[in-house]
Amino acid sequence: MCCSWPQFVIKCVCVCVCVSGLWADRTPLHDAALQGRLLPLRRLLSQGLHADMVTLNGVTPLHEACLGGHLACAKLLLDHGANASAVSADGATPLLYACYSGNPALLRVLLKHSSAHHPAHLLNSPIHAAAKRNHTECVELLLSHGVNANMVVAGEGTPLYCACEARSTESVQRLLLLGADVHCGRGCDTPLHAAVRVGGAKEVELLLEHGADRKCRNSEGRTPLDLTTDNHIKHLLQTAGTRSLSQLSRLCIRQTLGQKRLNKAKVLHLPHILHSYLLYQ
Structure with missing residues (x-):
């Protein structure tokens, strides 16, 4: 039996959407915005196109500008009323895409829009994206705006855990210096387990220096030492128990202060040598 006209139209639309991978309605x-073409973007907006036009999967021009790291285009869209908190069908925000591109100036502009902060219920976390990609300036900006360094995302763990898995050494270092909990990872699997598993000797060294427990066991009952065949990493783990009193004291002070108060340590009226000691400088 032949389809009625409305049914025929619906089927055609569905086929077009499937073939194009949900990009049929891109404008x-x-x-x-994605290509960073400021003049054409300004002309299109002046012709009356709405700054918040969305594709079938919820992507806005601001998403695209942020993914490309195009600051001028993002500013123009925001000036024309673009929603800095727009969420795509897969849970991505402009803030997330700014962290993908690693443009701190762009991220700073988005953070000025109070509603642009990452909602805790979303699975796509900007700080996790930045940490994995070694975008340390973005990590620092997010932490300075109140993002929790130990935020756990289902299936990914903490930003520190993700950075260790990705062997993003600079991110691991900055997160630890800014107060990330060295023991918080993904479930019972700690950042040290993750670093050992991928053979990240530099990450292992940093974690141990900040007090990681080399004897902790994951859900399978395995210690970090059980997970490695790398002789250098084995040596790091086997000799990690010999910490000086100075190291132990610094770890105790930092853990007592916690992430939020540690960030304010610079304003304390302490001798420069103590600031440097406390902040690993």
Whole structure:
């Protein structure tokens, strides 16, 4: 039996969407934003195209500008009323895409919009994205705006855990210096387990220096030492128990202060040598 006209139209639309991978409704505004083409973007907006036009999967031109790391395009869209908190079908925000591109100036602009902060219920976390990609300036900006360094995302763990898995050494170092908990990872699997598993000797060294427990066991009952065949990492783990009193004292002070108060340590009226000691400088 032949389809009625409305059914035929619906089927055609569905086929077009499937073939195009949900990109059939992309607009010139989206393309200009993604490519960083400021003049065409300004012209399109002046012609009356709405700054918050969305694709079928919820992507806005601002998403595209942030993914490309195009600050000027993002500013223009925001000036024309673009929603800095727009969420795509897969839970991505402009803030997330700014962390993908690693543009701290762009991230700073987005953070000025109070509603642009990452909602805790979303699975796509900006700080996790930045940490994995070694975008340390973005990590620092997010932490300075109140993002929790120990935020756990289902299936990924903490930003520190993700950075260790990705062997993003600079991110691991900055997160630890800024107060991330060296023991918080993914369930019973600690950042040290993650670093050992991927053969990240530099990450292992940093974690141990900040007090990681080399004897902790994951859900399978395995210690970090059980997970490695790398002789250098084995040596690091086997000799980690010999910490000086100075190291132990610093770890105790930092753990007592916690992430939020540690960030304010610079304003304390302490001798420079104590600041440097406390902040690993």
